[in-house]
Amino acid sequence: MSCHDHGPTEVDAEETIALVGCPNVGKSVVFNALAERYVDVSNYPGTTVDVTEAAFEDAKLTDTPGVYGVSSFDEEERITREIVLEADVAINVVDATRLERDLFLTLQLLDMGIPTVVALNMMDEADADGIDIDAETLEESLGVPVVPTVAVDGTGIDRLRARLPEATAPESTPIERWFDDLPEDVGATRAEKTLLVEEDEPTASQVADGDIVADGGALTFVDAGQREDVYTHRRRRVEDVVADAVARRERGSSWAERLSDYMLNPLTGTPIALAMLGVIYYLIGDLVAQRLVDFMEVTVFGAYYNPTVESFVGGLLPNASWAEPIEFLLLNDNLGLLTITVQYLVGVLLPLVVAFYLVISVMEDSGVLPRLAVLTDRGLTRIGLNGRAIVPMIVGVGCVTMAIITTRMVGSRRERLISTGLLGLAVPCSAQLGVIMGLLAGLGLVWWFGYVGVLLVVLGVAGVFLDRTLPGESTPLVTELPRMRVPRARNILRKTATRTKLFLREAVPLFGATALVVSALAYVGGLAAIQRALSPVTGMLGLPQEFGRVLLLGLIRRDFAAAGMTDLALGPAEVFVGLVVITLFVPCILSMVMILKERDARSALVMWLGSWIAAFGVGGLLAVVL
Ligand SMILES: Nc1nc2c(ncn2[C@@H]2O[C@H](COP(=O)(O)OP(=O)(O)OP(=O)(O)O)[C@@H](O)[C@H]2O)c(=O)[nH]1
Numbered sequence: 117m118s119c120h121d122h123g124p125t126e127v128d129a130e131e132t133i134a135l136v137g138c139p140n141v142g143k144s145v146v147f148n149a150l151a152e153r154y155v156d157v158s159n160y161p162g163t164t165v166d167v168t169e170a171a172f173e174d175a176k177l178t179d180t181p182g183v184y185g186v187s188s189f190d191e192e193e194r195i196t197r198e199i200v201l202e203a204d205v206a207i208n209v210v211d212a213t214r215l216e217r218d219l220f221l222t223l224q225l226l227d228m229g230i231p232t233v234v235a236l237n238m239m240d241e242a243d244a245d246g247i248d249i250d251a252e253t254l255e256e257s258l259g260v261p262v263v264p265t266v267a268v269d270g271t272g273i274d275r276l277r278a279r280l281p282e283a284t285a286p287e288s289t290p291i292e293r294w295f296d297d298l299p300e301d302v303g304a305t306r307a308e309k310t311l312l313v314e315e316d317e318p319t320a321s322q323v324a325d326g327d328i329v330a331d332g333g334a335l336t337f338v339d340a341g342q343r344e345d346v347y348t349h350r351r352r353r354v355e356d357v358v359a360d361a362v363a364r365r366e367r368g369s370s371w372a373e374r375l376s377d378y379m380l381n382p383l384t385g386t387p388i389a390l391a392m393l394g395v396i397y398y399l400i401g402d403l404v405a406q407r408l409v410d411f412m413e414v415t416v417f418g419a420y421y422n423p424t425v426e427s428f429v430g431g432l433l434p435n436a437s438w439a440e441p442i443e444f445l446l447l448n449d450n451l452g453l454l455t456i457t458v459q460y461l462v463g464v465l466l467p468l469v470v471a472f473y474l475v476i477s478v479m480e481d482s483g484v485l486p487r488l489a490v491l492t493d494r495g496l497t498r499i500g501l502n503g504r505a506i507v508p509m510i511v512g513v514g515c516v517t518m519a520i521i522t523t524r525m526v527g528s529r530r531e532r533l534i535s536t537g538l539l540g541l542a543v544p545c546s547a548q549l550g551v552i553m554g555l556l557a558g559l560g561l562v563w564w565f566g567y568v569g570v571l572l573v574v575l576g577v578a579g580v581f582l583d584r585t586l587p588g589e590s591t592p593l594v595t596e597l598p599r600m601r602v603p604r605a606r607n608i609l610r611k612t613a614t615r616t617k618l619f620l621r622e623a624v625p626l627f628g629a630t631a632l633v634v635s636a637l638a639y640v641g642g643l644a645a646i647q648r649a650l651s652p653v654t655g656m657l658g659l660p661q662e663f664g665r666v667l668l669l670g671l672i673r674r675d676f677a678a679a680g681m682t683d684l685a686l687g688p689a690e691v692f693v694g695l696v697v698i699t700l701f702v703p704c705i706l707s708m709v710m711i712l713k714e715r716d717a718r719s720a721l722v723m724w725l726g727s728w729i730a731a732f733g734v735g736g737l738l739a740v741v742l
């Protein structure tokens with residue numbers, strides 16, 4: 117999932133093939149392999165939140181959010197349910213190491229009569245876990261093609277493609293005994309009947325709306341359902357199928373399991389987490405920020421690019437008074453469009469952002485990130501969020517805008533508000549973190565830990581505050597931890613490249629426009645006026661007036677603000693205060709648009725204004741203390 121890549125391309129095709137499966141089983145990897153189009157792949161449940169379509173042979177292939185069953189209890193399930201009901205064929209991806217869990221959905225698809233091919237994925241891990249699966253036996257008991265795959269290295273994908281035409285569903289399944297409870301003349305398809313006896317409300321009202329049954333509305337069907345019975349019976353069938361097809365070998369615990377245990381135990385997990393923060397800091401802060409960015413700023417831009425552009429463009433423009441403002445807009449040494457703006461984007465933001473995307477991708481794909489989140493989960497539960505809220509927070513470190521979409525999957529409206537609020541307030545995105553780490557690197561490791569500490573405290577306080585003030589109770593819900601995996605270089609690079617492209621596509625025009633506005637303001641003296649007007653605030657923060665310009669940039673995007681801080685001459689404490697302020701400051705403009713879209717205008721306004729208070733309150737406090 118990447119920033120703002122959520123305009124699905126519509127594909128026109130007769131036949132639709134849907135990839136369906138539990139969360140984190142490899143659906144998106146299979147999608148990428150079949151459709152040669154990249155959708156985000158990450159090692160945690162909930163990576164895919166929307167539907168992506170692509171052309172595949174003569175059909176339309178759709179990637180769906182992971183679900184444990186076809187039903188309508190949450191947003192993902194509703195999205196996936198729609199797709200499944202319309203699909204001509206389902207490719208049901210199952211995790212070979214978790215068949216007891218995954219085959220429930222498989223049997224449901226077959227009960228619904230949807231022509232299915234099963235991709236028995238993660239065969240490599242099943243093997244490592246000592247799980248032997250007899251795919252032929254499985255195929256016989258299910259009555260549909262079963263193709264073993266290792267999607268990440270392409271094993272079995274050709275076979276899967278070849279067997280797609282064999283997609284089928286058994287003539288009859290045990291679900292039918294419940295169909296008798298439905299009204300005689302219910303004009304529903306087999307899939308709808310299955311959902312009806314499972315008490316699926318949308319299906320009940322759809323069927324009733326269609327006036328297929330003369331009397332009685334949706335409730336008639338819901339009452340007729342026997343969800344518990346159906347589910348229990350289906351689970352029992354899953355057990356039988358697994359008992360027939362699966363044998364287990366003895367084996368010791370693997371490195372991944374041991375490492376996972378260490379990471380989750382607070383005693384060992386905390387030092388591991390701190391060590392990792394340290395490593396990241398040296399990688400990005402020292403290697404990239406100190407060496408690469410310095411080299412870019414001082415040598416590439418300072419010594420070559422800027423002087424060359426200045427003399428070249430300066431030479432092109434005539435020595436007339438009308439040319440003066442143009443020259444100022446293009447070349448001024450505050451935020452000239454062709455000089456400093458390019459330097460910020462290419463010399464500062466780009467290297468740091470790419471480096472950070474790389475690090476985040478490794479942490480996502482290894483399974484480290486969710487474990488870090490679980491370590492802090494106790495805190496999260498205390499602040500009124502359920503376990504699922506972890507995912508938006510993780511995604512937020514990649515891109516806050518994107519994470520706001522992910523909050524859809526967080527239980528109730530109350531929890532969505534809390535997690536959106538926290539995201540907007542105190543979760544810095546990678547673009548911004550990259551630059552921030554770069555700035556902190558000049559100061560030393562202590563400041564970096566201090567920065568993370570301050571953010572955690574703010575998150576905690578804000579969370580408790582929201583928890584107390586918003587009406588309602590939070591529902592506890594446990595997320596499944598993905599397994600620890602060695603990240604694949606290919607996926608890391610592809611994901612980083614995709615995210616970088618999106619970053620540039622969004623940041624370049626936005627930064628260009630912002631630079632022009634700020635320069636124009638500066639030319640007419642407006643910038644100085646604004647900075648003077650803001651001087652009580654900047655003064656309270658112990659920062660020079662020029663920090664006003666940083667705040668202006670921060671109104672657009674927080675990473676721009678961070679970049680704008682790189683050339684202010686500040687002491688360590690001032691840099692620290694400045695960074696905390698811009699982190700807590702208003703969410704970037706696109707995040708605001710997303711908050712408006714996903715939540716409502718009032719919450720958006722409250723969040724926007726609240727972030728001013730938080731930023732200057734905490735910043736002011738720090739300025740006094742430091
Ligand atoms: N070892 C191994 N890892 C795999 C295999 N297939 C997928 N993965 C990994 O499993 C993780 C999840 O893959 P995704 O394709 O994002 O899973 P998904 O089903 O789309 O997940 P959601 O979108 O969250 O529902 C990634 O880290 C993949 O690299 C496989 O066959 N073997």
Ligand SMILES: [Mg+2]
Nearest residue numbers: 143144163164
């Ligand atoms: Mg996916």
